Amino acid sequence: MTFLYNAWYVAAWDHELKNDSMLSRRLLDKKIVMYRDENGDPVALQDRCPHRFAPLSLGCLRDGEIECGYHGLRFNAKGQCVGNPHGNGHIPKGASVRKYSLVERYSALWIWMGNNEPISDAIPDFSFLDPKTSIVAKDYLHARANYVLETDNIMDLSHIEFMHKSTLGSSAVRNAVSEVSQEGNTVWSRRLTKDEVLPDFLEEAWRIPKGTPVSRWMDVRWDAPANMLLSVGAVPSGDAPRTGNSTYIAHFFTPETETATHYWFGFGFPKSMGDAGYERANTAIANIRKPFELEDLPMLEAQQENMEDQSFWELKPVLLAGDAGAIRARRVLEALIKDEASDSA
Ligand code: FES
Ligand SMILES: [Fe+2]
Numbered sequence: 060m061t062f063l064y065n066a067w068y069v070a071a072w073d074h075e076l077k078n079d080s081m082l083s084r085r086l087l088d089k090k091i092v093m094y095r096d097e098n099g100d101p102v103a104l105q106d107r108c109p110h111r112f113a114p115l116s117l118g119c120l121r122d123g124e125i126e127c128g129y130h131g132l133r134f135n136a137k138g139q140c141v142g143n144p145h146g147n148g149h150i151p152k153g154a155s156v157r158k159y160s161l162v163e164r165y166s167a168l169w170i171w172m173g174n175n176e177p178i179s180d181a182i183p184d185f186s187f188l189d190p191k192t193s194i195v196a197k198d199y200l201h202a203r204a205n206y207v208l209e210t211d212n213i214m215d216l217s218h219i220e221f222m223h224k225s226t227l228g229s230s231a232v233r234n235a236v237s238e239v240s241q242e243g244n245t246v247w248s249r250r251l252t253k254d255e256v257l258p259d260f261l262e263e264a265w266r267i268p269k270g271t272p273v274s275r276w277m278d279v280r281w282d283a284p285a286n287m288l289l290s291v292g293a294v295p296s297g298d299a300p301r302t303g304n305s306t307y308i309a310h311f312f313t314p315e316t317e318t319a320t321h322y323w324f325g326f327g328f329p330k331s332m333g334d335a336g337y338e339r340a341n342t343a344i345a346n347i348r349k350p351f352e353l354e355d356l357p358m359l360e361a362q363q364e365n366m367e368d369q370s371f372w373e374l375k376p377v378l379l380a381g382d383a384g385a386i387r388a389r390r391v392l393e394a395l396i397k398d399e400a401s402d403s404a
Contacts, residue, residue, distance in 0.1 A: 166195045276301050289308045
């Protein structure tokens with residue numbers, strides 16, 4: 060599988076980009092350097108000097124421009140070479156690096172790496188992560204696994220019964236009513252358990268009296284390439300499902316390479332919750348990191364290793380009822396990648 064280029068990917072959380080330093084990251088198998096210009100606006104450039112291909116991120120930032128750390132060529136935020144300390148100072152033709160669109164939205168920095176004009180509205184709605192209105196708690200994991208395996212993981216939450224026994228799962232999950240739907244290229248994978256007694260971990264987090272049977276919803280919205288919104292909550296059995304408060308969790312996956320993924324996840328709670336909201340957000344992010352890091356991540360990495368160099372479909376995966384949403388998302392992504400390849404051919 061090759062990547063979808065004309066799409067928005069998360070490149071960093073907003074707080075990762077400082078005013079006075081550069082951040083270098085491999086995204087879609089390309090080295091990108093990011094920083095903030097003098098106005099604080101985010102900038103993303105190819106992290107490769109056109110002279111001898113040194114990473115620009117090993118140079119230094121001076122007045123919103125990067126000075127290459129090898130022979131001192133200087134590049135502005137548009138990627139144009141604007142200073143040559145050698146000879147008569149002439150700027151050689153072709154002395155530029157590619158600039159990428161980098162947009163700050165929903166506490167994240169979104170990069171567009173395709174050749175088409177970026178479509179600003181195409182960033183899916185994650186307004187619950189808007190720092191103006193929400194208390195946002197953010198975290199990051201790196202996975203040595205393909206990013207679509209990560210999509211499978213979130214779209215098919217039937218796995219929580221087996222992988223997250225002590226934290227997120229229960230034996231009621233296998234009997235959850237699941238539904239898959241699609242609107243345009245957005246895919247929904249919804250699950251609803253009935254008469255479920257939640258594990259202590261969730262009863263405590265959601266302040267549900269111990270042993271109360273509930274209906275729990277776990278609804279995932281997927282947008283290409285791999286940006287997901289998970290909405291979860293529970294009401295006592297017998298109450299109309301999905302009527303209580305939902306907790307929202309964003310899962311953003313960006314390929315580092317074909318077999319490695321950047322994983323950003325975050326909660327947002329309304330600012331109106333005040334101090335309680337900060338406490339809730341900090342506790343939620345610290346708690347959720349444990350199953351993600353200690354249970355999902357080792358399995359994802361072991362899956363990737365086990366696939367050796369074969370593709371998902373070459374291995375003829377067995378399909379189960381619970382993975383319909385994941386498969387739908389794969390199909391949409393594959394179609395988008397195919398369209399993009401035929402448009403550029
Ligand atoms: S490699 Fe950048 S100036 Fe020489
Ligand atoms: Fe999981």
